């Protein structure tokens with residue numbers, strides 16, 4: 021049998037590593053490929069390394085190759101913003117070792133890369149390795165990413181001075197939903213993003229972690245516009261939702277959390293988790309805690325030390341912080357909510373919690389993986405967007421998909437959301453008819469996701485077609 025050999029290259033951060041690893045597993049288990057997973061290591065990526073190196077969790081045929089860490093201390097400072105820091109790290113790492121690693125791997129049918137690893141295009145081109153991009157965000161975000169480089173050439177003003185951004189045939193992107201990084205065109209973060217976006221058309225194809233029924237409008241729009249500003253768009257293959265199936269190596273605390281959930285009634289627990297790096301300010305965390313307490317609903321709260329710095333400040337230190345929630349939650353909160361709520365410092369086994377029948381709703385920062393995990397387990401959401409494209413995601417979930425509700429006057433406006441609003445919205449979703457409707461809608465999408473991923477489904481077939489092309493190219 022012809023077995024394609026594919027290299028998969030992820031950028032840093034669990035939000036990227038998790039879906040790329042799932043793609044790698046899917047290629048091995050369902051499409052009989054051999055995959056080399058290239059892991060960019062840093063000293064601060066403890067959770068990432070644990071995920072990739074836990075014994076017995078990867079199928080035979082999937083091998084992890086660690087790219088050595090690089091020292092970027094002379095190139096960044098404490099003030100370097102997140103996208104620039106990430107991009108500099110990746111650029112240094114890929115320049116240092118990607119070429120030699122690819123040569124050592126021998127004949128590859130494909131290299132699949134994350135959006136932020138766009139520097140790899142030049143390296144793989146030199147080696148004649150066909151390179152596919154994997155977009156770990158929504159189709160709407162992908163459409164915007166393909167469209168922005170042209171818009172950047174066309175307009176002189178800041179994008180935030182436009183009324184909205186109208187990617188042809190897509191829902192207009194509201195200016196208030198634009199990511200911080202796209203608000204100032206002179207900023208380094210914008211320049212890096214634009215560089216990554218402008219390299220997307222170099223991809224042989226673009227894989228997307230979404231499926232046809234979730235985003236029919238945006239997918240149709242990208243496909244109909246085979247050119248954005250005269251640049252051809254690669255073919256888009258929606259192959260998702262690729263989400264992890266298990267939380268690797270449950271800790272003692274995770275097992276306790278599961279045992280607690282087992283004792284709670286059906287759909288009665290609210291999960292509050294803000295992604296791998298999300299943090300709140302001290303004032304906002306206080307309001308959230310009070311809102312939770314006043315709502316008198318059962319909950320699991322992933323607690324992170326508040327900070328006034330960037331909401332994504334912990335991005336580079338996932339799993340590395342030890343914190344004591346007692347020190348920053350309102351006085352007496354832990355005692356008063358004992359038995360009703362669980363407070364988990366820093367990290368929760370999110371997938372296990374979302375899958376558990378006792379979980380009824382999710383306050384989410386609207387990272388794309390969290391959204392896919394929530395919908396795949398028919399859990400409706402209360403949106404709490406913080407950074408990157410999360411405000412766009414939140415609007416889409418509420419206005420197009422119908423599985424979420426926003427906190428009015430809330431985080432997407434950069435305001436502090438008061439405890440009364442939080443209390444009211446939590447009750448509405450956990451107890452009201454609106455919550456029930458959203459849960460039903462999430463249930464429909466859960467079924468459609470399962471169908472898309474099964475043999476003969478749209479996502480399965482989309483990936484299968486590409487694998488068949490790879491097989492044809494293997495020399496007998």
Ligand code: UDP
Nearest residue numbers: 034035295296297367368370387388389390
């Ligand atoms: N996650 C988790 N426990 C936590 C927080 C996050 O397991 O306490 C996982 C979550 O299940 C998801 C990923 O981390 O798979 C976060 O990815 P997402 O795209 O939602 O957000 P990002 O971290 O990239 O902002």
